[in-house]
Amino acid sequence: MRKSKPDHFVYILTCADDTLYVGSTNDLAKRVLQHNTAKAGAHYTKIRRPVTLAYSETVKTLLQARRREAEIKRWPREKKIALIKSGA
Secondary structure, eight states: OOOOOOOEEEEEEEOTTSOEEEEEESOHHHHHHHHHHOSSSOHHHHTTOOOEEEEEEEESSHHHHHHHHHHHHHSOHHHHHHHHHHTO
């Protein structure tokens, strides 16, 4: 029996200074915890703690996750907020 690969996630965090951070991962809970506690990692969130998960979506592959992350990062803040509010 072939083991299926884990899903990947694209996510948006709200930082303590009300800015937004977009990322992707294959372990969402672990990554959000890292953003709030790790000494290494994303400098952007490290200096803007605490961060909270505002939005996430699931994709099947790492490539899809990276492409979607890049797409959302190019959006203006207002469009990211609309995505968060839609929950879609």
